[in-house]
Amino acid sequence: MYSPDMTLGVCSNFCSLFGFPYFGVQVGKQCFCGSSYGLHGQLSDSKCNSQCKGNPEQICGGFTINSVFALHYPKSNAYTVLKDITVTSAVDSSWPAAAQSDADCLLQCSAKANCSAAVFSKQLLACRLLPFAFPPASLTGPEWAVFIKT
Incomplete structure (x- = not known):
């Protein structure tokens, strides 16, 4: 999903609608949902250097690099x-x-x-x-x- 106002919250909310256990943000404005992560290994945190377009205080990955987060579901959002x-x-x-x-x-x-x-x-x-x-x-x-x- 692309959003010109991307934040970690926007992406996590979107992915949680479908029950995904992970979400990733990339290049400040893209959101990805997934059932697994780590296929390409872990990179240094310094590679994630793009500010989120909707909140410059947050980091939303880098160029072709995802910041990946786990989602936890204390209550149903289905x-x-x-x-x-x-x-x-x-x-x-x-x-x-x-x-x-x-x-x-x-x-x-x-x-x-x-x-x-x-x-x-x-x-x-x-x-x-x-x-x-x-x-x-x-x-x-x-x-x-x-x-x-x-």
Whole structure:
């Protein structure tokens, strides 16, 4: 994942959405998620000399060099995808979030303590965050994917 505002937190949050045990940052703006690390061996810390674009106080790897970190999961940050949901409620307590993919949408939800679920439409490139795991009728149907925090 590329982000012009990359920080260690942005990358770790993104990789934790998918349950990866490791994340790496490179050249100040790239994020990689992985199930293992160490294939090419360990380099000197001095090779990691790129400041994170979103926080110059942090180091985000170097040119073709990853800074690698382990992720630990004290509590679940997983989502359950609901399909073919039918809701008749017209009450909409959701709020919009900028997202280009379902992963971006889930990242936004994970960053908010009061987000219990998210809905995303690939057709509309629209993300809505929900304080309750109960989407309104206007945000259900075949074009919307519903993700419930578990």
